Amino acid sequence: MTTQFYDRLSNDFTQLLESGVNCDVSIEVGEVSLVNIYKVHSIILQSRSPYFKKKFDEITFNENHVKVLKLPNISVKEFSVIIKYVYSGEISLEKLENSVIFDLLIASNELELDELVEYLQSYLVNDNSSWLILNFAQVYRTSYQVKNFKIIRDFCNNIITKHPNTIFESENFHSLPEDALISILKQDNLQLEEGKIWEYVIEWGKAKNPTLPTNLDKWTSDNFLSLKKTLKECLPHIRYFSISGEDVVEKIYPYQQLLEHQLFSDINIKFITPSKSISSIVLPPRKILNETLPSRIISIPLSSSIISxxxxxxxxxxxxxxxxxxxxxxxxxxxxxxxxxxxxxxxxxxxxxxxxxxxxxxxxxxxxxxxxxxxxxxxxxxxxxxxxxxxxxxxxxxxxxxxxxxxxxxxxxxxxxxxxxxxxxxxxxxxxxxxxxxxxxxxxxxxxxxxxxxxxxxxxxxxxxxxxxxxxxxxxxxxxxxxxxxxxxxx
Known part of the structure; x- marks a missing residue:
């Protein structure tokens, strides 16, 4: 049987950090006006993180035989938690605000501390989901900008499928990355009518082309072509054959130039003769859980000039x-x-x-x-x-x-x-x-x-x-x- 003495090991390495003995790296953390300098040991940091190994291999020793690394994008508060984790394997989040923990997650990912990245994601999802929801647009956008945030990304996708208005009605919807929008469109259980999904996709595309005329009657073929190019990767994920006949007339027809000729022809055929075979790919209808679907957040009769x-x-x-x-x-x-x-x-x-x-x-x-x-x-x-x-x-x-x-x-x-x-x-x-x-x-x-x-x-x-x-x-x-x-x- 193997006996493990992790507590003693953690304590000894913490004391080594605090002592500053035999340090060969100086890490400057924070912006110019709020810089803090940490004296650390390269052998420990590079054994814990591929990021530090790569950086220390690139940096040469100065005249004092010390390597200097600057991390201006990481705050002192964040790095203090990280460096304690690197040396001791311990982390305490109780006194940190959720916004700081989220920034700590981003910093941990930058430093390639995969174990800490996974832990912080789970901590936020399991213990602080309310904060993630209140800051949903920011969290969701970041989860797609940072590929390692799979736990948070899955959490966000689950929220969106059940409550699509959290993102579609967000003031930050137009700034949503394309791959994030495509991921939403791929969801089979997205609880939203297909005609409404089409409208949101068009709205997102227009926001990417701010010079398009406001009045659709004044659009030229070039205008439609510009929007079509913007939505090229999004349009294939619309379930066109699940859109109601009324929505086809009111919402699809005005933008028919966005669709390939064969697809638009098949939509018409299915609309007029449902039993006739077509050549276009027919995506399965979404798995709607409720008969009555929420299309927009129910507005509060709120007469306020201060709060939303x-x-x-x-x-x-x-x-x-x-x-x-x-x-x-x-x-x-x-x-x-x-x-x-x-x-x-x-x-x-x-x-x-x-x-x-x-x-x-x-x-x-x-x-x-x-x-x-x-x-x-x-x-x-x-x-x-x-x-x-x-x-x-x-x-x-x-x-x-x-x-x-x-x-x-x-x-x-x-x-x-x-x-x-x-x-x-x-x-x-x-x-x-x-x-x-x-x-x-x-x-x-x-x-x-x-x-x-x-x-x-x-x-x-x-x-x-x-x-x-x-x-x-x-x-x-x-x-x-x-x-x-x-x-x-x-x-």
């Missing part, structure tokens, strides 16, 4: 404490109660408009930074009663937008977490993590603070007020717009 339908789905998922967020068919209705530009920006207005109303959410667009902050309150607000109310179901948030890569959810720690119902002081507060005071637009008195009421800060770190620092104007903000919604189950 995607934001509303994300908020609804948080209310229901869903590990995997809603991606369509929002179970809640967001009824607008108050809007700053319509009703006024004084906090007293909020109390007047939602007196005795429970299950509401306030959404703010911060002036200058354009961050979207907010808080969910499951309790009644009372217009004539100052008190700090306790609840374990409230939360504060920061929503992703053009300037914010990921949304932040900060839940109440426990049943002692508070919401400040303070109409006399013109204040509405979620603990100290989000405090709204006075006239939200004209007075710069709102602020966020680190506190024990909610799990994490939601505002830009440079503007988070510490409980121990003096009140300073730099920590306060005003609001460009705010909205308050009543959250009710959809009928």
């Amino acid at each position: 339908n995607e934001h509303a789905l994300e908020i609804s998922s948080w209310i229901d404490r869903k590990e995997i967020p809603y991606i369509e068919n929002n179970p809640y209705e967001f009824k607008l109660l108050v809007r700053g530009s319509r009703d006024g920006f004084n906090v007293k207005t909020i109390y007047n408009k939602r007196d005795k109303v429970s299950k509401t959410i306030i959404i703010l667009k911060v002036k200058d930074t354009h961050e979207i902050l907010g808080g969910y309150n499951p309790l009644d607000l009372e217009n004539n009663n100052d008190q700090w109310k306790k609840t374990k179901d409230s939360f504060v948030l920061s929503l992703k937008n053009a300037n914010m890569k990921n949304s932040i959810l900060s839940r109440a720690f426990d049943s002692n977490s508070t919401i400040g119902n303070l109409p006399s002081d013109l204040e509405l507060s979620f603990g100290h993590n989000l405090r709204l005071i006075g006239n939200l637009k004209n007075e710069k008195r709102c602020y966020c603070m680190k506190s024990n009421d909610y799990s994490k800060p939601i505002y830009s770190s440079e503007f988070i007020l510490s409980p121990f620092c003096l009140l300073s104007g730099k920590y306060f903000f005003s609001v460009k717009e705010y909205e308050v919604f009543k959250i009710s189950p959809r009928k």
